Amino acid sequence: MIRVDSVLKDLFSKKDTVVGIDIGTSAVKVAVFKLTTGLPELVHADLKEISPILEKKSRDLEILEALKELLRSWTGRSSRYIATVNCPQTAVRRILVPRMPKSELKDALRLHAAQYFPFPIENSYLDFEPLPAKPGADDGKMVVLAAVSPKKTVEDMLALLALAGIQPSALIPAPLAATYASRDQVRQNAKALAILDFGFDLTDLVILSGSDVPTGQAGIVFSRSIPVAGKDFTQAMMVSLASEKGRVQLVWEDAERIKRAVGLPAEGASTMVEEKISTNQILSMLRGPMERLTSEIERCFDYYREETDGGSIGELLLYGGGAQMKGFMEALSSQLGIEARLGAPLGPFLPGDSLPPALQKKEYRLEAAAGAALSATLPPGGINLLPPEIKDQTKIAFKRASFQSAAAATALLFIFVFVGMKIKLSNYETRSAAAQMELSSLKPALQDVRELQLAATIVQNEPYWGEVLKELATVTPRNIHLTRIRMQQDTLFLSGVFVSGNDEPGAQIADYISALENGLFSQVRLLASKEMSNEPGNVFELRMGVE
Secondary structure, X not given: OOOXXXXXXXXXXXXXXXXXXXXXOOEEEEEEEEOOOOOOEEEEEEEEEOOOOOOHHHHHHHHHHHHHHHXXXXXXXXXEEEEEEOOOOOEEEEEEEEOOOHHHHHHHHHHOHHHHOOOOOOOEEEEEEEOOOOOOOOOOEEEEEEEEEEHHHHHHHHHHHHHOOOOOOEEEEHHHHHHHHOHXXXXXXXXXXXXXXXXXXXXXXXXXXXXXXXXXXXXXXEEEEEOOOHHHHHHHOOOOEEEOOXXXXXXXXXXXHHHHHHOOOOOOOOOEEOOOEEHHHHHHHHHHHHHHXXXXXXXXXXXXXXXXXXXXXXXXXXXXXXXXXXXXXHHHHHHHOOEEEEOOOOHHHOHHHOOOHHHHOOHHHOHHHHHHHHHHHOOOOOOOOOOHHHHHHHHHHHHHHHHHHHHHHHHHHHHHHHHHHHHHHHHHHHHHHHHHHHHHHHHHHHHHHHHHHHXXXXXXXXXXXXXXXXXXXXXXXXXXXXXXXXXXXXXXXXXXXXXXXXXXXXXXXXXXXXXXXXXXXEEEXXXXXXXXXXXXXXXXXXXXXXX
């Protein structure tokens, strides 16, 4: 026999699984969460490396193979998919605008886009999210978080996902996904927190407020793409150098391999690497892109300090494939004067904050995939860069799925109610049979009581109890059970239980009082009425005179 609660669990468990997908230049990343009543639960996360220098057709095939392998256990399930989108013209901005209806905001943002975005957005998808106003703020302004991405970037991503059999319910900018993955780390800091996603093609810097993180939103204060990325470090190592063996020039594969193995060497004694290049030469070649990167970061920090009247940044979280380059973290900390460390976006979502060793080594690269999935936990109405026509189809499909789930839940609810009523009916029948047996055993004693009552009535001029009991038996409905009858002077007191069904207790008792007054009794008054705690119904007591 299938338990109904297990059917319910199976019915809804598949619909609370969300898959975050982040397709970068050098790796495909996924993170799968089960949404629960508490914190979301991480059930799967992984990445697969891809070559960053393949031509588009070969690269797309490699991405599809990576997605197939990473989602082998999830493809075909009734899960939601949320993917990230990113390119140099994908941007997120916090914008101050005059207060206006939401229906007018999109046109207003497009009209004045040149003030907010350093590139034309005519051929871009735009979405926005009004942020909650600060308490007491009423200056006629409102803050909006707006995001744009070129239509070609969005449509290329959708086409690639479609080849993998995936229809995403949302597309969000990668910088925004990184902030969603870092929200818990932000709330633990009184100061602002900076995020640096150091990828192969792109580097994104986001500054999050440490003291004003609105419910649902990411708390973005500043966001910018920096024109220095991992590939610039590799290319810097491919210049021609003079050595004891003559001119040396590394090809791409050699430069990338040595960069990953050696990173940013420390100053001091020089050693040869693969008998091709010295560590001092590597440091000299990488010093240029490193200085450009830290200079761009400092410019962003200076802008933040000016906008916030000297606000300070507590630490720098590092994400992306280049974040763990040897010496990179230490160089950033030294040159920027703040602590730089690898981000840890997954730990809070596993029991005991413990990650398997294999996942610990790649956790800092999974922030965008994790943030994409975690965006499903935010209130509806957030930023979604899907084309409007697909977004409308997604809403319709979601409503249809919700209706089907609601219909199934309603059917199961009726089953629960029916089973519960059957159980209660069985209990009442059992108790009624027991009461009938007890009543039969009391009949002889009841006859003696009736004779004594008759004698007392004659002597004390009290009403004839037989007539009283007969009247009560006539007017008392089946769902009212009398538990006590007593006479005090000329007043009769009745105690009983009203077993409620679909009727209101007050109305049913009022009808009972009216029926009593139409018979032998007068001046019927309700002394008390109290709802029972263990069963549906009310306990009551009446007072009346007998004519």
